[in-house]
Amino acid sequence: MRAFLLTVSDWISSVAKIGYLPVAPGTWASFIALLVWWYFIPENETVIYILVLVNLFLVGVITSVIVSEHKKENDPSSVVIDEWVGMWIALIFVPKQLSWMLGSFFLFRLFDITKIFPANRLEKVRGGWGIMLDDVAAGIYTIIILLLVRVIFML
Secondary structure (H helix, E strand, O other): OOHHHHHHHHHHHOOHHHHHOOHHHHHHHHHEEEEEHHHOOOOOOOOHHHHHHHHHHHHHHHHHHHHHHHHHOOOOOOOOOHHHHHOOEEEOOOOOHHHHHHHHHHHHHHHHOOOOOOOHHHHOOOHHHHHHHHHHHHHHHHHHHHHHHHHHHOO
């Protein structure tokens, strides 16, 4: 049973093994999350979208802690469900237009990589919470910037 739980957790936390890509697995996970959002997530379903995100976040906390404890690493590079959740947070209020999608993607990756305060503090929280929360912060930073751009330029 334990081996099965680890296998399922690894598959979920690596988002169907995207996390095992040899180069930039977090960037690939973010990009594929963007594509899935584009093709499969309907517009104007914000409440359902947020419910899915909350559940995905909680599943990410649970599965990433199982994998990180097994690998004896604080934040294994194979765990990319955090990028997926963060990217989807960054897309909450984004219109399905290429310019907004690319802006969201590049801003999210910038914030995820640079870990601007308080994301750098959240990253240090132990277990699955820390793995997930810094990407949540990067997603929120992205939302703030994009909403400011929309308000300032009335887009």
